[in-house]
Amino acid sequence: MRWPGETVKLWWCSECNSPLLDSLCCKCGGYGFRLGLADPGDARPAFSYDLDVLRKALELESGFNIFDKLISYNSFILLNKLMYIDDMKEVFVNGVKLGNLFYNPVENRWRFRFSYIGALKALELGFSRVLNVDWMVKRGVSIDASRFSNGDQVIIVFNGEPIAIAYVGRNGKARVLNVFRSKRGDYNTSSRNTSLDDVYKCNSNYIYRLESRACKHIYVLWEKFRKPIVVSYSGGKDSLVSLHLTVSTVGGVQVLFNDTGIELPETVSNVYRVTDSMGLSLVVASAGDAFWRSFSVFGPPGRDYRWCCKICKLIPAARTALKHWPNEALNIIGQRSFESIERSRSPPVWRNEWIPNLICTSPINRWSSLAVWLYIHSRRLDVNKLYFKGFDRIGCFLCPTSRLSEFRNVEETYPELWSRWRSLLVSWAYRIGYGMEWVDLGLWRWLTNTSPKIRIA
Ligand SMILES: [Zn+2]
DSSP: OOOSOOOOOEETHHHHHHHSSSSTTTTTOBBOEOOOOOOOOOEEEEEEHHHHEEEEHHHHHHSOOOHHHHTTTTSSSEEEEOOOOEEEEEETTTTTTEEEEEEETTEEEEEEEEEEEHHHHHHHHOOOOEEEEESSOOOTTTEOTTTTTTOOOEEEEEEEEEEEEEEOTTTEEEEEEEOOOOOOOOOOOOOOOOOOOHHHHHHHHHHHHHHHHHHHHHHHHHHOOOOEEEEOOOSSHHHHHHHHHHHHHHOOOOEEEEEOOOOOHHHHHHHHHHHHHOEEEEEEEEOTTHHHHHHHOOOOOOOTTTTHHHIIHHHHHHHHHHOTTOOOOOEEOOOOSOOOHHTOOOEEEEEEETEEEEEEOEEEEEEEEHHHHHHHHTTHHHHHHHHGGOSSOOHHHHHHHHHHHHHHHHHHHHHHHHHHHHHHHHHHHHHHTOOHHHTTGGGGGOOOOOOOHHHHO
């Protein structure tokens, strides 16, 4: 599916070896080259957890520690999410895409698929799962690969150059999956070590402009509507930035937290800690145990069966808004248009039909994920620690829109919480006569037989 709205544009400064939010680097004064990100291009920095995942995946693909030679822990790495059946991210190192890191739900592990440049570099470093051919292969053809193991990724080489990626099947044949079309060479970057501090220095003017624009947006609406301001804070990075911008523009505000009852403990404690440290008054719209009570009636929620949002979010929020702001309020939230197709279509000011007494706006609607991270880092904001444990987004831990890789993170970080949820799923599967793959492959995330469900099954 094509991304319908505006996309993020990023550049790379060869001299500073840093991504840029604008074509001009404000540290060295040079111009960067455009990064070829897949839409919408909302790339974020890789954290040490991500680098560990990447290191293991690369080791699995190559059979040796190729990570330390190919990448290093001191490189600044960008991860750009792709549309895929589970989690898949483009990996940019030193301004070039080395390949895609992706979670294979059937193998239940992370893998890495080389791009053309990634394959070129891997071959230089002694990657040995190689098949030499003397003809140009096409996607879908099979080549004898009996010396490799089932599931191995092999690089197909023609005239000494990588031309395609293939995967070995159970029959000992490698099937070509990806033929390299673009064979653009490497960029000559300084490959110096780059920290988040350095990246901020290269982008500080741009961040300053974004910040000024956002504060002006808040101030103008505040003047226009002359209503009390309430900032929605979910414990996530985007609403943290919106909260900080609002407080620095208008001073003390009320904070609204929608506690769905299925938040992760770290998220709840972050909300209390942040509002407390900023001296703000917190209003909690709590769903209590509504989710668990409703489960016994409705069963698990699905992407095509989102009863959870109404019961855990909209009803408590509407009730709380009516009680606290019967004469309307200006509701500052932290959504960004690059997050989802639905959000890319959101107008600058709107009202939710369920909560009409809140006038909603997002001052960071056009901020990219990288801008958000640079702002958080430079202002030393107390961001939710779950982002550094592999969580890409913060919210209900069993949300049916989650990917299996995210569920695995929940299971690793909060095993007791996950096992409670899993045992409920198992008992529901038993009740309706489904097998364990309905639980473990996450097929419960769809009520009806939609195409992604069929593909995973
Ligand atoms: Zn520079």
